[in-house]
């Protein structure tokens with residue numbers, strides 16, 4: 076009987092999805108396992124999509140996306156990051172951040188190549204490397220005091236003549252870690268020295284709490300990049316504008332990579348939905364007010380959860396500077412999946428198991444705090460009681 080290709084059979088299942096599926100079969104769960112806000116898409120963005128449909132944006136667009144949206148992205152980079160981009164040659168619209176990651180990775184890896192991935196990380200990057208028949212080497216962040224750092228010694232030890240790519244995420248899902256300027260310089264220097272592509276997943280760059288003012292983005296790696304650098308920035312409208320279901324993202328890259336990604340888009344998805352691209356344009360042009368309100372709410376949520384976690388015994392929790400996740404480490408925990416399953420069945424609190432995020436993730440759980448206070452407060456209270464009661468024997 077014909078079999079499914081070995082290369083795809085070996086792509087691992089998502090441990091978070093496995094847990095979410097149990098949770099979805101239950102009633103009354105306080106759901107903090109997925110990476111999305113439960114705020115609806117702002118009204119003006121929905122209206123822009125309706126207008127776009129009425130105006131005839133229901134046909135195919137360019138494979139690189141609508142020129143007007145690419146111009147809007149270039150304008151936003153100039154305004155927010157002081158980075159000049161050529162919208163016709165250096166920006167490709169994709170049908171989501173994950174598709175940007177997918178096409179970016181496909182453009183740089185041959186079968187058998189190796190990719191270094193900083194973890195704990197959203198697992199999709201590593202799985203996409205697997206799907207490209209390439210080999211993932213995960214390099215965990217180190218926890219030094221109350222800050223995560225990049226383990227440059229481990230990166231040096233992991234690089235081989237087959238290494239082609241280094242992938243990192245800042246702000247990080249699940250850590251909330253944000254690369255410092257020094258980290259960016261060293262990551263870029265490392266990639267240049269070994270002739271690697273550097274992919275920076277910056278989809279959470281607007282969810283930043285340590286800037287001079289709330290609403291200021293995390294400084295992009297693009298501020299440091301020369302036009303001929305082998306750097307790809309992956310981005311998305313999902314997180315900043317509550318548009319997870321719309322599937323619009325983009326990548327910024329060197330001209331030749333952007334041209335190849337544009338061509339491959341034709342065979343993968345053709346392009347992002349036309350009216351969703353127009354809605355994304357509206358989000359960029361008029362989204363600052365809603366974004367600020369969301370950031371205020373996220374900061375309050377973050378602090379509420381941090382304060383609750385810091386009172387729980389045996390929990391280490393570095394203060395995250397970005398994204399909307401907390402990743403507490405629980406003393407003695409060796410099976411985060413069993414922990415999360417028991418927490419779910421006994422208390423109806425749904426968290427993501429740290430093991431789902433690759434090397435360095437076991438022993439922790441991920442909490443997405445982009446939910447309402449009315450969900451977060453009881454969830455923290457129940458988690459606290461669960462941890463206090465000695466946790467599950469199975470999970471230790």
Ligand SMILES: Cc1ncc(COP(=O)(O)O)c(C=O)c1O
Pocket residue numbers: 110171172173174197244247248276278310311312313319323324
């Ligand atoms: C680190 C990271 N990158 C990319 C994405 C992709 O987002 P989307 O495909 O919704 O644009 C996500 C979503 O959770 C993410 O956490």
